[in-house]
Amino acid sequence: MLNRLQQPWVASIAIFVGFICIWAWLTTTPSGPISAADAEYARLAGQSASGQQASAIPSPWAVALRGYELIAHALDNDNPNNLGIAWHLVYSMARVALGFTLALAVAVPLGFILGLWPACYQALDPFIQVLRPVSPLAWMPLALYTFRDSTISTIFIIFICAVWPMLISTATGTASVRAEWLNVSRVFGVPKLEHVTRVVFPASVPMILSGMRISIGIAWFVIVAAEMVGAQSGIGYFIWNEWNNLQIASMIVAIVLVGAIGLALDVILKRIGERLSFRE
Amino acid sequence: MADLDINDVSMSFVDRSGKQLIALDRISLAIEHSEFVCLIGHSGCGKSTLLNIVAGLLMPTSGTIRCASAVVTGPGPERAMVFQSHALLPWMTCVENVHLAVKQAFRGAPRSELMDRAEQALKLVHLEHAIGKYPFEISGGMKQRVGIARAFAVQPKVLLLDEPFGALDALTRSSLQDELVRIVETTKTTVVMVTHDIDEAIFLSDRIVALSNGPAARIGRIWKVETPRPRDRLKLTTDFEGIKYRKEILEFLYKKEPFPQFAS
Ligand SMILES: Nc1ncnc2c1ncn2[C@@H]1O[C@H](COP(=O)(O)OP(=O)(O)O)[C@@H](O)[C@H]1O
Ligand SMILES: [Mg+2]
Numbered sequence: 001m002l003n004r005l006q007q008p009w010v011a012s013i014a015i016f017v018g019f020i021c022i023w024a025w026l027t028t029t030p031s032g033p034i035s036a037a038d039a040e041y042a043r044l045a046g047q048s049a050s051g052q053q054a055s056a057i058p059s060p061w062a063v064a065l066r067g068y069e070l071i072a073h074a075l076d077n078d079n080p081n082n083l084g085i086a087w088h089l090v091y092s093m094a095r096v097a098l099g100f101t102l103a104l105a106v107a108v109p110l111g112f113i114l115g116l117w118p119a120c121y122q123a124l125d126p127f128i129q130v131l132r133p134v135s136p137l138a139w140m141p142l143a144l145y146t147f148r149d150s151t152i153s154t155i156f157i158i159f160i161c162a163v164w165p166m167l168i169s170t171a172t173g174t175a176s177v178r179a180e181w182l183n184v185s186r187v188f189g190v191p192k193l194e195h196v197t198r199v200v201f202p203a204s205v206p207m208i209l210s211g212m213r214i215s216i217g218i219a220w221f222v223i224v225a226a227e228m229v230g231a232q233s234g235i236g237y238f239i240w241n242e243w244n245n246l247q248i249a250s251m252i253v254a255i256v257l258v259g260a261i262g263l264a265l266d267v268i269l270k271r272i273g274e275r276l277s278f279r280e
Numbered sequence: 281m282a283d284l285d286i287n288d289v290s291m292s293f294v295d296r297s298g299k300q301l302i303a304l305d306r307i308s309l310a311i312e313h314s315e316f317v318c319l320i321g322h323s324g325c326g327k328s329t330l331l332n333i334v335a336g337l338l339m340p341t342s343g344t345i346r347c348a349s350a351v352v353t354g355p356g357p358e359r360a361m362v363f364q365s366h367a368l369l370p371w372m373t374c375v376e377n378v379h380l381a382v383k384q385a386f387r388g389a390p391r392s393e394l395m396d397r398a399e400q401a402l403k404l405v406h407l408e409h410a411i412g413k414y415p416f417e418i419s420g421g422m423k424q425r426v427g428i429a430r431a432f433a434v435q436p437k438v439l440l441l442d443e444p445f446g447a448l449d450a451l452t453r454s455s456l457q458d459e460l461v462r463i464v465e466t467t468k469t470t471v472v473m474v475t476h477d478i479d480e481a482i483f484l485s486d487r488i489v490a491l492s493n494g495p496a497a498r499i500g501r502i503w504k505v506e507t508p509r510p511r512d513r514l515k516l517t518t519d520f521e522g523i524k525y526r527k528e529i530l531e532f533l534y535k536k537e538p539f540p541q542f543a544s
Binding site for chain 2: 180181183184186187188189190191198199202203205278279280
């Protein structure tokens, strides 16, 4: 019994319960410092603080209730102003999927070229180094101006932030294939094309997949911000919209969903990585 | 005509600080058809470098290698190699690993024939049960068997082995040595093998070539091992002849060419 209590998941549940208790205690204490701050937020958001109850940080029960309502109406699609949360998530995931796929289609072949020809890598390296640290949102106005379409712009933002980790890890993986495997190809006379497809590519799969995992994480991270700026749908738009309506409970529900989906994407890519990578 | 002619081969490397390091200094050695030659010498003296030059993986700074009277300019199908770290591709099954090599050596042959050759090669080293297995599913000794099967499968004139059994335990090593002797005797392959195991060298070799200490290693001494085959591993360790070779090689390695830090 004591052993079972020492399991890490027992501690996780205890931390969760403790967190909910503190949250409940803080949000049900009347006229705490938090309510005063909420009035401030309400003014900042350009809304009249219509009574402290509406704008206060909601209690865990209120959030749970709101979560239930949102999920009950998740698939609503009767008018553009009443889109269910599931549709917003679908929009976001579709944009991430498109931008990520485009990035993958560019990063892997280009990474291969950079990895196989060090001179190309050296020539492109300065551009990669300069572009990579640019915050994806810095591209937003330029993208909106160029594409004149918010959906294409968000997809472009996802592309531009997802492409670098995959490009660099593919190039590194391709360039650092073990010398013994390269020697196998040379000693037995494996021709160039077969060498690339059957030796270099499988050898770099683990690196490519770890780059994909980093990229999908960043893409999911960025989509929320991108949709806040330039979209009329998606989970980022939803959060921003709920903030404008001071629906704090909805925002919290959305944050939890964003986290859960991000985790799911990461686990899926990790599984794929384990399936496709070679074992030694 | 020698099968393999190493003619006045020197090799120098330029290290990172730009200093030149002479690894091999004018090495000449002619190896006859179906002769088994072991290279021994202290670690770092240049044995792998010499073997890689013969394989065509490295080009010598000066001198030439001839294999069956053709000058070596790179790797070729008449020279196959067994690597120390087995060097199997982990994403291919054992038979696919062998097939990859066979396919290049018998280019144009029908797929069924190539597959057949690959399977035959694995049977030759008693691995018929591991044909469809991945390298991670089999033991270290079995992986090295696959490495040997891959090398023999391309039917090379010259087989090169770089400390192939160095990472194996003593029992596995002896059984692989027996296997190697058996196959070499039936295929009449010429063999150059690097080893640091003196007993292994005596058991396998027709000639043992000892390199002097690097840098600028040269051939220090050559022993012709005349013990008739088939050789008895046990008798070699007790018979006068075996003991004599062992003593001479040890003397060479520890007295005449002591490892730098042992020299006093
Ligand atoms: N690519 C290289 N660049 C620089 N020095 C090298 C290179 N390869 C080998 N050497 C040097 O050449 C010498 C011989 O190495 P090696 O042939 O691997 O020795 P051995 O196999 O006898 O242990 C060593 O001093 C090693 O540091
Ligand atoms: Mg070596």
